[in-house]
Amino acid sequence: xxxxxxxxxxxxxxxxxxxxxxxxxxxxxxxxxxxxxxxxxxxxxxxxxxxxxxxxxxxxxxxxxxxxxxxxxxxxxxxxxxxxxxxxxxxxxxxxxxxxxxxxxxxxxxxxxxxxxxxxxxxxxxxxxxxxxxxxxxxxxxxxxxxxxxxxxxxx
Amino acid sequence: xxxxxxxxxxxxxxxxxxxxxxxxxxxxxxxxxxxxxxxxxxxxxxxxxxxxxxxxxxxxxxxxxxxxxxxxxxxxxxxxxxxxxxxxxxxxxxxxxxxxxxxxxxxxxxxxxxxxxxxxxxxxxxxxxxxxxxxxxxxxxxxxxxxxxxxxxxxxxxxxxxxxxxxxxxxxxxxxxxxxxxxxxxxxxxxxxxxxxxxxxxxxxxxxxxxxxxxxxxxxxxxxxxxxxxxxxxxxxxxxxxxxxxxxxxxxxxxxxxxxxxxxxxxxxxxxxxxxxxxxxxxxxxxxxxxxxxxxxxxxxxxxxxxxxxxxxxxxxxxxxxxxxxxxxxxxxxxxxxxxxxxxxxxxxxxxxxxxxxxxxxxxxxxxxxxxxxxxxxxxxxxxxxxxxxxxxxxxxxxxxxxxxxxxxxxxxxxxxxxxxxxxxxxxxxxxxxxxxxxxxxxxxxxxxxxxxxxxxxxxxxxxxxxxxxxxxxxxxxxxxxxxxxxxxxxxxxxxxxxxxxxxxxxxxxxxxxxxxxxxxxxxxxxxxxxxxxxxxxxxxxxxxxxxxxxxxxxxxxxxxxxxxxxxxxxxxxxxxxxxxxxxxxxxxxxxxxxxxxxxxxxxxxxxxxxxxxxxxxxxxxxxxxxxxxxxxxxxxxxxxxxxxxxxxxxxxxxxxxxxxxxxxxxxxxxxxxxxxxxxxxxxxxxxxxxxxxxxxxxxxxxxxxxxxxxxxxxxxxxxxxxxxxxxxxxxxxxxxxxxxxxxxxxxxxxxxxxxxxxxxxxxxxxxxxxxxxxxxxxxxxxx
Numbered sequence: 001x002x003x004x005x006x007x008x009x010x011x012x013x014x015x016x017x018x019x020x021x022x023x024x025x026x027x028x029x030x031x032x033x034x035x036x037x038x039x040x041x042x043x044x045x046x047x048x049x050x051x052x053x054x055x056x057x058x059x060x061x062x063x064x065x066x067x068x069x070x071x072x073x074x075x076x077x078x079x080x081x082x083x084x085x086x087x088x089x090x091x092x093x094x095x096x097x098x099x100x101x102x103x104x105x106x107x108x109x110x111x112x113x114x115x116x117x118x119x120x121x122x123x124x125x126x127x128x129x130x131x132x133x134x135x136x137x138x139x140x141x142x143x144x145x146x147x148x149x150x151x152x153x154x155x156x
Numbered sequence: 157x158x159x160x161x162x163x164x165x166x167x168x169x170x171x172x173x174x175x176x177x178x179x180x181x182x183x184x185x186x187x188x189x190x191x192x193x194x195x196x197x198x199x200x201x202x203x204x205x206x207x208x209x210x211x212x213x214x215x216x217x218x219x220x221x222x223x224x225x226x227x228x229x230x231x232x233x234x235x236x237x238x239x240x241x242x243x244x245x246x247x248x249x250x251x252x253x254x255x256x257x258x259x260x261x262x263x264x265x266x267x268x269x270x271x272x273x274x275x276x277x278x279x280x281x282x283x284x285x286x287x288x289x290x291x292x293x294x295x296x297x298x299x300x301x302x303x304x305x306x307x308x309x310x311x312x313x314x315x316x317x318x319x320x321x322x323x324x325x326x327x328x329x330x331x332x333x334x335x336x337x338x339x340x341x342x343x344x345x346x347x348x349x350x351x352x353x354x355x356x357x358x359x360x361x362x363x364x365x366x367x368x369x370x371x372x373x374x375x376x377x378x379x380x381x382x383x384x385x386x387x388x389x390x391x392x393x394x395x396x397x398x399x400x401x402x403x404x405x406x407x408x409x410x411x412x413x414x415x416x417x418x419x420x421x422x423x424x425x426x427x428x429x430x431x432x433x434x435x436x437x438x439x440x441x442x443x444x445x446x447x448x449x450x451x452x453x454x455x456x457x458x459x460x461x462x463x464x465x466x467x468x469x470x471x472x473x474x475x476x477x478x479x480x481x482x483x484x485x486x487x488x489x490x491x492x493x494x495x496x497x498x499x500x501x502x503x504x505x506x507x508x509x510x511x512x513x514x515x516x517x518x519x520x521x522x523x524x525x526x527x528x529x530x531x532x533x534x535x536x537x538x539x540x541x542x543x544x545x546x547x548x549x550x551x552x553x554x555x556x557x558x559x560x561x562x563x564x565x566x567x568x569x570x571x572x573x574x575x576x577x578x579x580x581x582x583x584x585x586x587x588x589x590x591x592x593x594x595x596x597x598x599x600x601x602x603x604x605x606x607x608x609x610x611x612x613x614x615x616x617x618x619x620x621x622x623x624x625x626x627x628x629x630x631x632x633x634x635x636x637x638x639x640x641x642x643x644x645x646x647x648x649x650x651x652x653x654x655x656x657x658x659x660x661x662x663x664x665x666x667x668x669x670x671x672x673x674x675x676x677x678x679x680x681x682x683x684x685x686x687x688x689x690x691x692x693x694x695x696x697x698x699x700x701x702x703x704x705x706x707x708x709x710x711x712x713x714x715x716x717x718x719x720x721x722x723x724x725x726x727x728x729x730x731x732x733x734x735x736x737x738x739x740x741x742x743x744x745x746x747x748x749x750x751x752x753x754x755x756x757x758x759x760x761x762x763x764x765x766x767x768x769x770x771x772x773x774x775x776x777x778x779x780x781x782x783x784x785x786x787x788x789x790x791x792x793x794x795x796x797x798x799x800x801x802x803x804x805x806x807x808x809x810x811x812x813x814x815x816x817x818x819x820x821x822x823x824x825x826x827x828x829x830x831x832x833x834x835x836x837x838x839x840x841x842x843x844x845x846x847x848x849x850x851x852x853x854x855x856x857x858x859x860x861x862x863x864x865x866x867x868x869x870x871x872x873x874x875x876x877x878x879x880x881x882x883x884x885x886x887x888x889x890x891x892x893x894x895x896x897x898x899x900x901x902x903x904x905x906x907x908x909x910x911x912x913x914x915x916x917x918x919x920x921x922x923x924x925x926x927x928x929x930x931x932x933x934x935x936x937x938x939x940x
Contacts, residue, residue, distance in 0.1 A: 021273070035184035036177015038400070040349045041433040045863035048349060076177030089175040093167055096828050099836065100649030101174030102349040102400030108175060127871040134863070136349050136401050137649050139835030139900070140871040 005069040009034065010078025018065045025049045027065035028075060036076040036105045040134070047133030050106035051075045057113040059132070076105035079112065087150040088112045097146030099137035107133045111147045120151060160730075161658035161668055165828035168654040169668070179398040182353035182368045183430045190355070191220055193416060193429040194275035196265040196282045197438065198257035201293070201509035201856020202305065205255055205264065207285035213267055216281055218274030221423065223266045223415075225254035232418050233384040235411050235474065238622035239481035244315045247306055247507070249474040251384075251411035257286070258305060258473035259510050260856055261438025263411055268419060268427060291509045291856045295447055295470035298506040305473065305507045314471045314505040315480060319487040321562040322498025327462025331453030335534045340925045341444040341523045343470070343850040344843070345860075346516045347868050350400020351431035352440055354413050356420035366393045367417050372402040372646050373686035376623055377409055378678045384414040385421065392417070396676035399648030403840070404515035405440050406648070407688040408477045437861050442850050443516020445470035446483065446523050452531040458539055458546040462498035465490055465527055469505040472512035478519075479512045480505060481622060485520030485612070491561035492528035493572045493610040493794055494550035499562040509856040515688060517840055517901045521611050529607045529906030533913065534922055543910070544576060544585070547608050551576075554884075558789075567610065567792040568894075569884050571820070576608055579796035579818040582880055588800060588814075596918060601803040601937070602813065603915025607907035610794040613821075613895030614888065615689030617787055626786040627691065628684045629699035631660060631707055633779040637762040639664060639671045644684015645696030646676045650833065650897060652692055655825040656700050659891075663704045664758060665731025682782060690793075690895030693825060698889040699785035706781035711761045717772045718764060719754040731758045791886045791894035795819035797838075797907035803915045808934030810846060810912055812875035817903065820882040822894035830896050831879055837900020838877060843869045844901075845908035847927050867927075 002017040009032060016031055028051065029035050040048035042061050049061040052074040079086040088111045091097065098104040107130065114121060114129040121129060126147045127140065135143060173179045210222040228251060235249040253264045265282055269275035290303030298305075298312040305312055328334055348370075355368040365387055371377050374394040382389040399406065412429055420427045431440070448467035454460050469483040487501040536546040551572040552559045559567040579585075588604055595602045618625040628644035641656055657671035674680055684696070708728060715733030716723040725739030734755045761779075764770045768777035800814035817834065824830050847867035851859040860866040885892025905926070912928050913921055919936050 019273070026272075029183075030186075033186070034177070035180070035186075038181070038350070039183075039430075040351070041863045043433065043862045043864050046349065046433075046868075076175075080176060085175070092175050093171045096167065096832050098171060098174055099651065099832055100349065100401040101170070101179055101398065102181065104174055105177045123876065124872075127874075130871045134349065134868050134870065136347055136403070136840070136868065137836045138832055139837070139839035139877070140874050141835045141877055142832055143871065144876075 003066050005066055007068050008072045010074060020064065020066050022065045023061055024063040024065050024068050025060035028060060034075050034077050038102055038105060040103065045134065046103065047106045047110060048103050050109045050133065052109060052113070057110050076108060079108065086112060087153040088115065088147065090153065091146035091149035095142050095145040095149050097138065097143045103133060103135045107135060107143060111150065114147065115151055115154065119154060121147070159662055161662045162825055164826065166654060166658055166668065166826055168651050169657060170651060170653045181350055181398045181400055182355050182370050185355055185368055185397065187357060187426040190426040190428050191268050191270060191423065192272040192275045193419065193427055194267050194272065194279050195263045196279050196284060197435065198253065198260055198262040198264055200257060200286050200288055201260050201291045202289040203257050203286035204289060205253065205257065205284060206287050207283065208265065209283040210265055213278040213281040216278040218270040219267060219278045220270065221268040223252065223419065225250060225252040225264065228252055228415065228418065229254055232414055236380050236409055236477060237475035237479065238477050239475065239479060240622060241315050241317060241480055244480055245309055247474050251415045260858055261435065261511060266415060266419065268423065293508055293510065293852050293854060293856050295445070295468045295506050295508055298508050299468050299504050305509060312507045314507055317484070317503040318500065319563070320500040321564060322462065324462050324464055324498045324500040327498035328451065328453045331461045332456040333538060334451050334453045335531060335538055336449065336451045337531060337534055337923050339448050339450055339527055339530060341446040341526065342926055343445045343513065344443040344516055344848050345437050345850050345866055346403040346405035346440065346443060348401030348403055348405055351433055351436040352406065352410065352412065353430045354416040355426060355428045356416040357426040358420040358424060360424045364391050364393065365417050365421060366395065367413065368395045368397055369413050370399050370406055371396045372406045372648060372688055374646055374676050374678050375644065375683050376686060377413060380409040381414045381417055385418045393679040396646050402648045403517040404443065404519055404688060407515050407686065408441060433863060434861055437850065437866060438858055439511060441476050441512050441514035443513060444523060445513040446486070448527060450527045450531050452535055454535050456539065458535065458541050458549045460494055460496050460550050463490055463496050465501045467501065467503050469503055470508050470510065470513055471505050472508060472510045474512050476512040476514045478622065479514050482513065482515060482520040486524045488563050488565055489521045489524035489612055490528060491563050492525060493570065493608050495552050496562055510852055517837065518898045521898065522902045522905055525609045525902045526906045529609065529910065530923065533910050537922055543606050544580065548573065548576065565612070566789060568789055568886050568888050570610065570792060570794050571882060571884050572608060572794055574882050575794060575818045575820050576796045578880060578882060579798055579816055582818065582878060583798045583814065583816040601805060601915045603801050603803070603911040603913065605799045605907045605909065605911025605914055607797045607903055607910060609903040610792050611899060611902045612790045613690035613793055614694035614787055614791040615691045616790045624685050626685065626784050627696040627699045628682050628782065628784045629696065629703045630682055630780060630782040631700060631703040633707060633762045635763050635766040637666060637670065637759040639666060641671060641673045641700060642681040643673060643675045643696050643700060644681060645692035646687045647692060648687065650687065650692060651829045655693065655829055656697060658825055659697060659700055660704055663708065665729070666758065690897040694791050694889055694893045694895045695785060695787055697825065697893060698891060699783045701891055702783040702785055703781040706783065707779055711758060711779060713775065714761050714765055714771050715756045718756050718760070718770050721754065733761065787888055789888045791822065791888050793819065793821040793894040793896060793899055795899060795903055797903040799907040799911040801911040801915055803912065803933055803937065805937050808930035808937065810928065810933065814878065815875045816878045818880045818882060819896065819899050820884050821896035821899060822884060822886045823892040825893065833896045834879060834900040835877055837898060838904040839869050839874050841901045841904030842874060842908055845905050845926055845928060847873070849927050
């Protein structure tokens with residue numbers, strides 16, 4: 001039996017009837033059509049599906065859409081404001097923090113939350129702070145550089 | 157002239173779409189009425205299928221069709237193997253299993269339904285009865301006999317091969333010592349962050365099939381799938397859209413790709429299959445999977461006399477595209493960066509009840525480098541020499557290139573001493589050794605591991621490749637002087653949309669943003685080979701370079717015609733064709749007093765070429781050039797990697813203190829991208845050295861079946877890398893580039909293992925098998 005939910009995604013409210021078992025990530029990607037959020041493992045390890053749910057970075061492959069009823073969600077598509085890239089997005093571009101780009105949306109969301117919580121992280125804090133996100137391409141160094149760039153930018 | 161783009165750290169043009177979630181990977185492409193496919197896969201490693209009942213699944217809600225091995229047996233051809241070796245046994249690899257299954261994860265039936273949940277549900281309604289058969293998992297057991305997988309062969313041998321040159325017996329006899337070591341290259345899962353994905357759409361009216369696939373080889377895939385499903389190649393369009401990493405795992409032709417195409421033809425609707433990570437670890441190719449025995453003969457002064465490598469190569473149950481060819485690449489690179497007069501490799505390639513091995517970043521070459529670099533350290537330990545000295549002693553000198561190896565290669569160019577010296581200086585090697593000594597006196601376990609590697613790149617001359625080794629490019633200057641580049645390479649993270657644009661913008665004197673690089677669509681791009689083997693820049697980039705040269709030549713003739721001078725008098729710089737006044741006089745255009753220097757911009761030439769009123773008589777209109785570049789040799793990048801680690805006595809944990817590397821990949825188009833390639837490569841090597849292993853139990857079940865168990869390195873596992881470079885141009889191509897995609901993976905694994913072994917040398921350790929887990933380290937330190 002389908003259940004009615006109401007979710008605000010990137011500022012727009014969506015009313016939907018969904019199966020109770022529908023994963024939040026499938027709701028975002030297949031129902032709403034925002035495909036920037038990716039699926040990389042379905043066991044909550046890789047973090048490609050990370051989105052912000054009520055201000056918290058969450059792995060949307062392990063949350064049901066019905067659990068997000070009433071939530072305010074931000075996905076990678078909603079991170080830039082008024083045509084301006086978020087400092088973390090800019091950092092990833094400036095510092096070559098991505099290659100294939102598949103982990104990138106989740107990595108950027110997780111990095112943004114990391115900086116929200118700790119605006120001046122050490123390299124070690126960045127590396128541990130991104131523990132929930134896997135990247136197979138970059139070797140992480142340029143991702144660390146990207147987060148540091150964003151931290152500097154936010155202070156400037 | 158100072159370069160504007162080439163050699164510069166230009167940030168990528170790919171990135172704006174990717175950092176905003178606006179790229180399109182296969183699953184992001186939504187077509188109306190798309191049906192979804194889910195697979196029933198074997199739960200046994202070796203079994204006879206005694207019953208298969210799909211009737212309940214066929215009647216399940218949302219299910220449109222269910223296909224079994226019997227349904228497709230006569231319709232879809234076998235999964236192809238391009239590796240050609242004498243007496244190679246190639247089992248018939250059907251896209252869906254018929255009577256028997258040979259590995260866990262082998263597809264048995266395909267369910268097609270209106271959504272992915274319904275498809276997955278219906279898979280559980282298929283009744284499949286199995287009769288379990290004896291399983292062989294261990295490659296050495298398979299070689300000895302073990303349960304025979306394919307009765308018709310009588311044993312489990314896929315092929316045997318001996319390669320190498322020189323009198324190996326004499327070389328060993330002439331040695332003062334021969335060191336021997338058993339070396340395991342464990343199976344690895346490539347784990348591209350985007351699993352495999354296929355979307356197929358057949359248009360019955362046009363009789364055209366379009367296949368979107370997360371692949372590294374769109375054109376080769378087109379040819380093979382066309383043959384497998386029986387559709388004319390020119391009615392099949394393969395599109396590799398955004399591809400979320402490959403690392404060799406998508407350099408293949410998979411059962412699912414052909415089957416999805418065939419199903420779409422049957423149903424006349426789009427069908428999609430998105431691999432789950434569990435499927436990815438079960439049924440996407442694995443890398444490595446060799447158990448070898450190395451013997452290295454040396455004189456007491458450290459001079460190497462010969463190397464023998466007897467290796468058991470684990471093919472898995474079937475051959476995928478290049479499965480049997482991978483160990484031959486190991487054989488090619490067994491000379492490392494050393495003068496070794498005699499080399500012999502004896503391969504025993506065996507079938508096991510596991511997923512196929514195939515190309516994973518490095519593809520046979522990391523195995524070779526690891527064997528040689530481990531053996532060099534063992535020699536150094538036996539002789540009491542510094543590990544760098546025994547290496548230096550055996551390097552060919554820079555003036556000995558092209559350097560012929562006893563594996564039949566000619567290394568194009570190199571300066572191994574130069575890279576080693578620079579790395580030692582950057583690391584402060586002598587000081588590190590002193591610190592290590594002091595630390596040991598304090599009871600701390602610090603290890604310094606050095607690896608000097610050479611790799612074979614720019615694959616490759618077609619004579620040495622199973623399916624063509626050239627690459628193609630078309631460069632087109634449009635009427636508005638926007639430039640379109642069509643490359644047959646198929647980048648999937650490497651950044652050639654940027655680096656090829658840099659190259660073209662530099663050569664044509666146009667703005668970087670005026671160049672668009674198109675790849676991965678067989679209906680738009682001329683036939684190409686694809687991206688693998690660190691070939692895209694060295695081979696594909698050279699095709700781009702050559703095409704641009706042809707264009708410049710043609711544009712120059714048009715410019716000459718416009719300026720009224722002889723073409724030989726035209727100079728071209730930063731987008732402007734010019735001629736001295738004298739040239740106009742010489743052409744009979746006016747007198748000395750009237751003449752002035754003449755100029756015409758490339759923009760004017762671009763328009764003129766298309767309006768075709770001012771082009772020289774007889775010249776074809778337009779400004780487009782295509783080049784198919786066939787390299788005359790491989791290229792051989794090299795370098796030195798130095799890892800400094802500390803072992804925790806209490807936990808066995810291994811921590812990096814430093815990581816210093818000097819890589820030489822010839823000329824660099826974009827050092828920022830080169831760094832990214834090296835970083836990523838090193839971390840994959842680090843994964844092999846310390847964390848990753850596809851573990852099958854005795855029954856052939858995968859123990860490491862998800863990312864909860866298969867340990868891909870995380871950010872905190874990697875150190876900060878201190879990179880530097882030397883630049884020895886390749887003579888093989890006009891730009892002098894060599895390739896860098898696999899360097900990190902090849903150079904780093906032995907450096908890391910050598911460092912851990914060095915840290916544990918006080919305990920008499922001279923070798924450890926990968927992945928070096930804290931548990932085994934702890935046992936050594938605590939004599940458990």
